[in-house]
Amino acid sequence: MVASVRRIRIGLLVPLVALLSCGASTSGNSAPATPPAAASDQLIWEGTSGGFQIRWTTRDVAATKAGASEGAAFSLARDLTAAYEREAAARAADEAKTGGPSPANPCTWQGKVEVLSIVGSIVSYRVTRSITCEHEAHPSGESRLVSIDLATAGATGGSPKPLTLADLFSEASVLAALRNDPLVKQVIRSDEDAAKTLPGLVQALSSGPPVLDDKACFAFPDDLLSRFAFHHLEDGSVAVRVGLPGAAPCRENLTFLGILLPVPRSLSEALAAAATKSEGFLMKDPPASAKGRQTIVTYKTAR
Numbered sequence: 001m002v003a004s005v006r007r008i009r010i011g012l013l014v015p016l017v018a019l020l021s022c023g024a025s026t027s028g029n030s031a032p033a034t035p036p037a038a039a040s041d042q043l044i045w046e047g048t049s050g051g052f053q054i055r056w057t058t059r060d061v062a063a064t065k066a067g068a069s070e071g072a073a074f075s076l077a078r079d080l081t082a083a084y085e086r087e088a089a090a091r092a093a094d095e096a097k098t099g100g101p102s103p104a105n106p107c108t109w110q111g112k113v114e115v116l117s118i119v120g121s122i123v124s125y126r127v128t129r130s131i132t133c134e135h136e137a138h139p140s141g142e143s144r145l146v147s148i149d150l151a152t153a154g155a156t157g158g159s160p161k162p163l164t165l166a167d168l169f170s171e172a173s174v175l176a177a178l179r180n181d182p183l184v185k186q187v188i189r190s191d192e193d194a195a196k197t198l199p200g201l202v203q204a205l206s207s208g209p210p211v212l213d214d215k216a217c218f219a220f221p222d223d224l225l226s227r228f229a230f231h232h233l234e235d236g237s238v239a240v241r242v243g244l245p246g247a248a249p250c251r252e253n254l255t256f257l258g259i260l261l262p263v264p265r266s267l268s269e270a271l272a273a274a275a276t277k278s279e280g281f282l283m284k285d286p287p288a289s290a291k292g293r294q295t296i297v298t299y300k301t302a303r
Contacts, residue, residue, distance in 0.1 A: 117230040146226070
């Protein structure tokens with residue numbers, strides 16, 4: 001039998017950024033959402049990479065085609081506002097089925113985003129999300145890594161394509177690198193047949209309970225391959241960090257797998273530019289202007 005690790009889903013896995021949320025649609029007895037007062041928008045990093053002018057602030061991560069006179073090709077705040085509204089509407093619809101909570105159960109969402117690497121048009125970031133409700137004993141939340149390709153957002157805006165490692169590297173190289181990781185070896189050592197293909201490996205890793213002991217607290221999610229950022233270059237390879245979410249009391253923690261993958265020709269120039277910070281940056285050497293600052297959003301439903 002495979003010593004497997006169960007995937008966990010603590011709250012929604014939608015990444016959040018700082019944004020001015022508008023009132024969410026509601027039904028039944030739920031009150032409409034109340035956006036918080038606007039905070040000043042502070043610049044964290046700005047630069048050109050992969051043909052995009054990218055601006056990371058305390059409210060948003062926005063990108064415009066380099067040379068465009070107006071209109072953002074992508075705004076993470078704009079994109080995620082719609083996701084927030086859908087979540088609030090779904091929650092309100094569920095509550096309406098039972099007549100709504102009594103007393104009212106206002107909730108506060110908070111998301112914190114840190115951009116970890118920008119390689120060409122690929123933006124990778126860490127998002128930590130928490131949800132606290134007044135009449136619920138424990139908050140929920142999760143930390144995860146997300147990578148998106150701005151080039152797939154379209155010239156007039158839209159949701160960019162979420163990336164997986166298999167989109168950028170050969171499946172054989174990703175499979176070999178993951179199988180060589182010590183944490184992965186602990187899980188697959190008793191069932192080699194289940195991990196002879198990349199989909200089989202991910203399934204084997206994500207199909208059981210989380211690892212919880214005095215030294216470790218993590219789970220292998222079924223979307224493992226989408227949770228990565230570029231760390232540094234090393235002898236013709238790129239070091240990639242893959243983030244494993246925490247579980248239960250350590251739900252906001254991340255455990256990182258560190259794997260080395262051969263640099264594909266399609267990324268060689270972009271990775272070299274990020275490594276020297278001539279365009280973008282890598283996780284190992286973040287811009288000094290960031291100084292640990294994050295994009296933050298706080299969103300509350302009314303009483």
